[in-house]
Amino acid sequence: MKFAFYPRLIFLLFQCSNGSDFVRQSCWEASKSDPKLSYGFCVACLESIPKSQPTSIEELVDMTIQITESNTTNIVSIISKLLQNQTFTQHEKACLKDCFHLYSDALSELQDALNAFKSKDLDTANIKVSAVLDACVTCEDQFKDKKGEACPLTNDNNIYFQLNAISLAFIQMCH
Ligand SMILES: *[C@@H]1O[C@H](CO)[C@@H](O)[C@H](O)[C@H]1NC(C)=O
Numbered sequence: 001m002k003f004a005f006y007p008r009l010i011f012l013l014f015q016c017s018n019g020s021d022f023v024r025q026s027c028w029e030a031s032k033s034d035p036k037l038s039y040g041f042c043v044a045c046l047e048s049i050p051k052s053q054p055t056s057i058e059e060l061v062d063m064t065i066q067i068t069e070s071n072t073t074n075i076v077s078i079i080s081k082l083l084q085n086q087t088f089t090q091h092e093k094a095c096l097k098d099c100f101h102l103y104s105d106a107l108s109e110l111q112d113a114l115n116a117f118k119s120k121d122l123d124t125a126n127i128k129v130s131a132v133l134d135a136c137v138t139c140e141d142q143f144k145d146k147k148g149e150a151c152p153l154t155n156d157n158n159i160y161f162q163l164n165a166i167s168l169a170f171i172q173m174c175h
């Protein structure tokens with residue numbers, strides 16, 4: 001499993017260097033707990049929400065899961081568009097179909113995670129978000145089974161991985 005630290009993230013890092021202290025501090029702590037988690041992406045993503053001034057980790061968990069939910073909806077519709085493209089091989093189409101199911105299931109898992117979190121069941125929230133994170137890793141890995149087939153969802157999978165890693169780190173920090 002390899003997730004590239006691609007230029008867009010570096011760009012986002014520089015774009016958002018004067019954000020709120022609380023968001024930056026929390027992202028910093030989160031990124032120290034997980035080496036795969038990008039501090040710059042964390043800050044950029046949480047500051048992209050207009051008018052939000054989070055002051056607690058609980059709010060940050062809530063925000064991150066909601067961003068992930070809207071991401072999921074977008075990715076599901078991206079995949080359905082890709083599935084209409086006739087240029088993919090049979091194997092690629094089969095992978096895309098699996099990814100479609102993985103991401104569709106992720107929607108309800110995220111809702112469960114949010115509900116569990118709101119009722120202070122941190123363990124269930126953790127298990128649900130971990131399952132969602134695994135979905136994008138599985139989607140990405142499908143395409144690696146066959147040489148020469150690039151996954152058309154790599155960028156989205158990378159971002160999705162980050163979002164869930166951030167949620168998990170914040171949930172940990174609520175303990
Ligand atoms: C997912 O969310 C991230 C962070 O807000 C955003 O940069 C990205 O464009 C979103 N991707 C999709 C497919 O919605």
Ligand SMILES: *[C@@H]1O[C@H](CO)[C@@H](O)[C@H](O)[C@H]1NC(C)=O
Nearest residue numbers: 081082084085086087088152
């Ligand atoms: C179908 O996929 C090919 C290769 O990825 C791409 O070049 C082409 O623009 C796509 N066509 C449509 C209609 O999306």
